[in-house]
Amino acid sequence: MANVSKSLNAGVHNATGIEFQKHCVLFLLLDNYEKLKERKYFICLEHHDDFLFCFQNGNGELTSIDAYQAKKSSGKWGVSDELCDILRKLVEVGVALKEDSIQKNECYSHALHFVTNDAITLRAGSKPKVVTTTINESNNWVEFVKLDKKIRDCLEEKVKKKLKSNITALNEVGNIKFCFIDFGKTRQGHIERLIGKFILTFSNKVKDPNAAILTLLELFREIETAFNQGYKAKLLDKKKRVESDVINEALNIITSQQMAFETWRNHRKDFAKSLGLNLIQQREFELHFNNSFDLFKDYHQAEHIKILSFVRNNSQLLESCTDEVMLVEEMFKKFKSENNSQLDEVELKAAVFAACIELINPHE
Template sequence: MAIKYNPEINAGVHANIGMDFQKNCTIYLFLEKYNSLKNQRYFIVLEHLDDIIFGFLENNSTLSKIETYQAKKSSTKWTSGTILEIIKKIAETSQSILDDPHLKNSTFNQENYFATNNTIELKSTVKKQDYVCTINESTQNFDYKNLDQNIKDKLLKGNKKIAFSKEDEANFQTLNFRFIDLGRTSQSQLDLLNGMFVSVFGNSISDHKAALHTFYYALKKIENNLNQGNVATLSDNKKRIESHEIEKILNILTTKKLAYDFWRDKGEEIRQNLNINIFDASAFELHYLNSFDKFKDINESEHQKIYNFVENNKQIFRNHTLDKDCMNDFVNSFEREKSSTLLSLQLKATIVAAYIEIKNTL
């Protein structure tokens, strides 16, 4: 029996790779912008009005700027003919943002990007003369408004399926073409992003791969949420991840790095001070390191109780000059004033973890 060729057999796989590209592109842009983002209030939206949206806020609630990205991976270069549907969608998204009821300030502006990991070649031939604009690794960004008028005219002609209105044309003033230097496979993209995490965060994070995957799954969570009422609005919190949530993720990872470093430098001294024998050393260390995740888990009530105790008794920090004496005081105070279902070994490890995390916020 002859084997039938089916060109659609890998459609689902290619769709998943495309979705991965959008999340990976988001992380790429986040890391690229991080030094400016970390001082701003912002949010990220996926699979909503557009593939990717960065929203920048003034006074915590008023929009000052929106950046949208129609992010597409491709194994072939893009041309003036193949991008028409995409830029039509971008123009419509631009108008949707203008019409969106989210409060905007008086200087609100938007930038709308077609972002891809392959070359964009925009070309028009008039009276045998070629007018060409190429966006790739050598020219990574180009504004529509700076295109030669002959190329603009060719784009605006559209085709049998795509026609552009005067409103679309007006919205093209915020259109940009962007080359994103990400590989064609998900793995090559993740490898590059891991290297970017190392470059951006250096030694402040101990496990850059864990940081990458933590951020990836945080994006996946909002991506999978449905648009509420089948209407896409910028204020839909289920489709947004806020800057304070991202900072919380990064702070957890940074805290873990500090925790590892502290244990490496003073673990033996801590055990000696709290009378933890060598036999129990590994279990104590494991409880200590696991506590940092459990402090963030609302189901871990005992860890929450211990963390809150240390947080509410920060005056103890003022009574000591040495870590070992201060930790002892917290342990003794807790045992004197509170009770816990945790065994003594885990209780001490958890108090030490709370001590380290809270100390680093003082």
């Protein structure tokens, strides 16, 4: 039986630790984006473990979980008391995940990761028969079961001593994986690494990757400060989740805004002439179309929802329009002829423009 521990909420008070955890979450999200973007999942922070990636099937059943203990380090790791404490926590998490009452698929499985920003050197045996495995930038992902038997036996024995009466948790050691992330030692170093990873993932689709990274990190703010009620972690607790739909929507908004900005910048004079925008109105127009992407997903913004739906329902105009300027002009005329709007003229034009950019550039 997994023990209830007040340490479940300890990380909520530890801003530095959570910051590193969030950076690791985002790095792994970007690093695996091509695989993740078509999958249904949710991410938990400070819930059973430092963070979890929980994968679901179409029925909402859990198919697998990747659990992570993320520790920032200023020095290299060895077969130390601290490392074995981390491994003990991981195997106890494995038991807790099995016991969690959330519905699981019959083929459910989980992996238990220790992730850090410095090299891990695992060494066992005595001279001249010492065996060593190092997890670092050139060998950044190692499974426990693939370690040399001497190292496995050494770690297993040390973890067994720490488990005391909870010896059944030792069955989880086979699910452990060691992971190295090439982060620097400072927050700025982490952000720079994340920006680089974001650029590699999305190429030139986003003008300001630094702002994009900060936007994505903000998604975790609410769940990082939510307590596990009664010091009991439950995967059914949606207050501790960020769903894949929310992540995808945030990425869609980021890339759509960039596309809109680039389209406006490249054809500003043509759009201004076509939509009858004077120089003062052009500045207002730019502000409104940037805001429109957020308003499109706010169910309280009936006018913007109506405009987005109208544009999507009139996608046949893509067949008769030869460029973006013509499409926005024709879509705006059609909307005006068929609808009334509470938005002022410039805001309405900006919302139609933003909706048309989404229509032209559907998200992958």
